[in-house]
Amino acid sequence: GRVRSHEANMSFASLPRNKKVALTTLGVVTAGGAGLALMLHQSVKASDLELHPPHFPWSHAGPLSALDHASVRRGYQVYKQVCSACHSMEYLAFRNLVGVSHTEAEVKAIAEEIEVVDGPDESGEMFTRPGKLSDYFPKPYPNPEAARVANNGALPPDLSYIVNARHGGEDYVFSLLTGYCEPPAGVTVREGLYYNPYFPGQAIGMAPPIYNEVLEFEDGTPATMSQVAKDVCTFLRWAAEPEHDQRKRMGLKMLMGSAILIPLVYYMKRHRWSVLKSRKIAYRPPK
Known part of the structure; x- marks a missing residue:
């Protein structure tokens, strides 16, 4: 691979000056044309004809902000x-609401408001029952x-x-x-x-x-x-x-742990290992 690359560079370097200018110009024009075509394509896409929504200040948008x-x-x-x-x-499922927005008793009451088709029972018939947390x-x-x-x-x-x-x-x-x-x-x-x-x-x-x-x-x-x-x-x-919320809590713990660990690692690298890394090994042949 190195030999081919070297040969390619040598072949370009050996070209006359006018051919070098022509090839360079061709490359610039090709790249510019491709960029212009891409820009025109992006400008006429149907998605750009839509009204993009503004950014709202959500209370949970911050890197350490929890959901309300x-x-x-x-x-x-x-x-x-x-x-x-x-x-x-x-x-x-109804169980996902427990501890997030409702208590377990509240979610059970919500789930029991619906009727779920379940079965079959011992006689092979389907039946309806009140909803439960796992539904x-x-x-x-x-x-x-x-x-x-x-x-x-x-x-x-x-x-x-x-x-x-x-x-x-x-x-x-x-x-x-x-x-x-x-x-x-x-x-x-x-x-x-x-x-x-x-x-x-x-x-x-x-x-x-x-x-x-x-x-x-x-x-x-x-x-x-x-x-x-x-x-x-x-x-x-x-x-x-x-x-x-759990993801952001874990991120905060990682940042706090890194704040302690990184200075310690720097100290080990800079001071504890500096003696070993700066040793000079001299070989003395036997007399």
């Missing part, structure tokens, strides 16, 4: 009373086809990991929920769709799901549209990343 668990609790209430009519969260959140529709029929052909996405599945995360979901407006002049939206500048294509099949006082929070927090959207986004962030 009171907001997670309110967000679950929003999901249960508003979102669960159309959207599933099939990867969340997953119920689905609003039995299958995707039924979901499409009930929503004019649109399939409501599962919300378990929606915050991680959408570019922009909580910012996108918050902007989408609060961004419904009248279409601008010259833009018509097909019947059954709604104009939302943050949604790809601007026409979304979901009707505006939240508004002021859409529900009454059990802790007395005023249920403004922005408060409802903020709480459900915090809940969805926890759902997509339940290890959020």
